[in-house]
Amino acid sequence: MADDTLTWMNELTAEMEERRKRVMRGGGEERIKKQHDAGKLTARERLEALLDKGSFVELGVFVEHLGVELMRGIDAPGEGVVTGYGTIKGRTVFVFSQDFTVLGGSLGKMHGQKIARVMDLAVKTGAPIIGLNDSAGARIQEGVDALSGYGEVFYRNALYSGVVPQISAILGPCAGGAVYSPALTDFVLMSRGTSYMFITGPEVIKSVTKEEVSFEALGGAEVHHRKSGVAHFEADGDQAVLELIRELLSYLPQSAKEKPPHKPTQDPDVRETPELNSIVHPDQRRPYPMLEVIRAIVDDKHFLEVQPEFAKNILCSFARLGGQPVGIVANNPRHLAGTINIDAADKAARFIRTCDCFNIPIVTLVDVTGFMPGVAQEHAGIIRHGAKMLYAYAEATVPKITLITRKSYGGAYLAMNSRDMGADVVLAWPTAAVAVMGAEGAASIIYRREIHNSPKPAAAKAAKIEEYKKRFDNPYWAAERGYIDDVIDPQDTRRQLIKHLRMLGHKTEARPFRKHDNIPL
Ligand code: HXC
Numbered sequence: 425m426a427d428d429t430l431t432w433m434n435e436l437t438a439e440m441e442e443r444r445k446r447v448m449r450g451g452g453e454e455r456i457k458k459q460h461d462a463g464k465l466t467a468r469e470r471l472e473a474l475l476d477k478g479s480f481v482e483l484g485v486f487v488e489h490l491g492v493e494l495m496r497g498i499d500a501p502g503e504g505v506v507t508g509y510g511t512i513k514g515r516t517v518f519v520f521s522q523d524f525t526v527l528g529g530s531l532g533k534m535h536g537q538k539i540a541r542v543m544d545l546a547v548k549t550g551a552p553i554i555g556l557n558d559s560a561g562a563r564i565q566e567g568v569d570a571l572s573g574y575g576e577v578f579y580r581n582a583l584y585s586g587v588v589p590q591i592s593a594i595l596g597p598c599a600g601g602a603v604y605s606p607a608l609t610d611f612v613l614m615s616r617g618t619s620y621m622f623i624t625g626p627e628v629i630k631s632v633t634k635e636e637v638s639f640e641a642l643g644g645a646e647v648h649h650r651k652s653g654v655a656h657f658e659a660d661g662d663q664a665v666l667e668l669i670r671e672l673l674s675y676l677p678q679s680a681k682e683k684p685p686h687k688p689t690q691d692p693d694v695r696e697t698p699e700l701n702s703i704v705h706p707d708q709r710r711p712y713p714m715l716e717v718i719r720a721i722v723d724d725k726h727f728l729e730v731q732p733e734f735a736k737n738i739l740c741s742f743a744r745l746g747g748q749p750v751g752i753v754a755n756n757p758r759h760l761a762g763t764i765n766i767d768a769a770d771k772a773a774r775f776i777r778t779c780d781c782f783n784i785p786i787v788t789l790v791d792v793t794g795f796m797p798g799v800a801q802e803h804a805g806i807i808r809h810g811a812k813m814l815y816a817y818a819e820a821t822v823p824k825i826t827l828i829t830r831k832s833y834g835g836a837y838l839a840m841n842s843r844d845m846g847a848d849v850v851l852a853w854p855t856a857a858v859a860v861m862g863a864e865g866a867a868s869i870i871y872r873r874e875i876h877n878s879p880k881p882a883a884a885k886a887a888k889i890e891e892y893k894k895r896f897d898n899p900y901w902a903a904e905r906g907y908i909d910d911v912i913d914p915q916d917t918r919r920q921l922i923k924h925l926r927m928l929g930h931k932t933e934a935r936p937f938r939k940h941d942n943i944p945l
Contacts, residue, residue, distance in 0.1 A: 451525025475510035528560035536573020561600030823928030
């Protein structure tokens with residue numbers, strides 16, 4: 425009897441292994457070779473590279489498609505997506521990895537449900553969800569069932585937004601629905617040369633608008649990283665993108681209920697930054713490298729810039745100060761004189777909100793003359809977009825520290841998190857100047873009559889500009905009124921920021937009841 429049971433069990437486990445092998449093979453040798461020849465890893469190889477060695481645990485292994493209508497008789501091992509969980513640097517993450525070798529990674533109803541299930545588990549257990557996307561979009565054979573599969577994923581992307589971090593890697597030609605799920609997540613990373621994102625591909629575009637465009641020019645990593653702002657990061661190939669995800673995750677908490685992990689550093693809190701004493705030039709129009717200011721003050725001079733090639737007039741970076749992850753927002757005087765235009769406002773607002781929902785304190789470095797003037801900007805809605813930035817800072821309840829390095833004028837003074845917009849601590853270098861506008865513009869407006877009536881208008885104007893500069897072009901007018909907490913020596917910046925961050929470590933800030941906010945979009 426015992427032998428019979430054993431034989432029976434051996435047969436069952438052999439069948440189980442056979443079924444498992446079929447799933448592991450994905451779309452088969454030929455398609456896997458095609459995937460490798462294209463410079464891409466397979467869905468399973470990607471998970472191995474992303475997760476800590478041997479940590480992956482698969483879920484939904486034997487899920488199959490519905491097998492109705494046009495899908496009858498079609499073989500789709502694993503339903504074209506590998507799902508489960510594992511660890512990254514010891515922390516649990518939930519993952520899905522689409523298998524392009526199975527029907528082009530296209531998403532059918534059950535494929536969508538596999539993804540939805542790991543998303544649900546991620547939220548129930550409080551862990552990030554990472555999607556490795558390589559998909560031709562909705563599975564055409566499944567019709568509305570495929571659309572419904574996407575609906576299940578999109579719905580959860582929105583529902584779980586701000587609950588757990590959601591990270592999307594784009595590692596192949598992602599079309600249609602395959603781009604909207606990533607667009608609903610917190611971060612989009614693309615592999616250079618092997619990934620594309622578009623709603624409709626070159627062929628459809630040609631038939632509708634007669635435009636001829638290549639995959640790369642339509643939706644390659646460069647386009648989305650520099651022009652459209654859809655992607656936050658790009659890297660060379662799958663391995664580099666997966667490595668970047670591991671680094672990105674190190675700045676994020678497991679969920680909105682937790683704080684991001686501290687990382688001990690040998691870099692002393694009190695390290696002086698003498699290089700910052702000579703970075704701002706006495707000529708206010710001379711740009712200087714704000715990235716070097718960031719580099720000088722952060723732990724180990726290391727930071728991770730988000731959207732580095734998009735809207736370069738504003739810089740958004742993750743870094744650490746005294747081991748504490750922070751988000752740094754900074755004007756970049758080297759690009760468009762650091763003015764805030766539509767793209768910069770969108771970029772910063774999104775970053776500020778991302779930091780806020782994941783309990784990452786925000787450090788703002790200010791050198792800004794204002795919002796970017798111009799008919800094109802006005803007509804494209806700079807008011808609507810600029811409002812997002814004001815809104816994002818005001819609604820953020822994480823610790824917020826502002827440091828004014830040089831100019832802080834007009835509406836941009838407020839958009840860069842002034843005291844009144846909710847900054848907990850405002851510091852300034854002695855080079856700072858806070859005013860409604862620059863001395864030249866201000867003097868010509870308020871002293872127009874005196875200048876006009878003067879026998880020597882040019883000299884009168886120069887004198888008035890000087891007079892205005894003396895009064896307003898310094899940090900003290902604002903500091904006297906309590907808008908600035910302290911004027912600090914630039915070489916003391918790192919120590920000061922860390923000290924204030926520690927003080928704010930247990931900050932809580934309540935907001936009045938509402939169903940949800942209504943940010944201008
Ligand atoms: C089912 C698909 C498919 C799809 C491709 N395949 N797209 N199967 N549904 N949407 C299959 C192919 O038949 C092929 O099967 C395999 O996947 C690989 O496709 P290839 O074309 O050989 O690969 P490649 O040359 O690399 O081109 C990849 C591609 C192209 C650019 C993604 O396949 C393509 O343009 N596909 C259609 C994209 C699309 O329009 N999707 C629908 C979007 S609408 P075999 O058996 O030969 O390996 C959508 C609606 C949701 O998503 C919207 C929600 C907002």
